[in-house]
Amino acid sequence: MDRLRWGFCPTPACKVRPINARIENVIANRMFRAAYVQRRCIVPADAFYEWQRQTSGRGRPFAVIREDGAMLALAGLWTAWRDGAGDVQRSFALLTTAATGALASIHARMPVLLEEGGWADWLAGGHPARPAETALRVYAVGAAVNAVRNDLPSLLDPV
Secondary structure (H helix, E strand, C coil): CCCCEECCCCCCCCCCCCCEEEHHHCCCCHHHHHHHHHCEEEEEECCEEEEECCCCCCCEEEEEEECCCCCEEEEEEEEEEECCCCCEEEEEEEEEEECCHHHHHCCCEEECECCHHHHHHHHCCCCCCCCCCCCEEEEEECHHHHCCCCCCHHHHCEC
């Protein structure tokens, strides 16, 4: 286990820090190709959020959790480099795929979910052929999730 910064940054000079990588073209993307082959990770999460586009312009946030309450395992790619002080700077991006189930009516994409039995295969270089068949619960949450400064368990409360 290690702490990494969300926002993939493979060099000290990176100007863009993507938070997601599409699994459909990850090998063709020069930024992610080496990490897909050599530096995979599993990102544990209680939940993730997706925003449904609204005609008003503001997105409506939804929380996505496992129906059984267990931790989610999200497929990720990581990278690292040393800064001028010699400290290692690590960052990651989540792999995404086409949304399935109830989530598909809210957002077109979702993180690639890994089932516990597939963790070792993913880390060893296997390709998740399809999203995990995890039963998900999707529900509306309050707008407080839109600000990164908010980090409270109540963010997962349904509205």
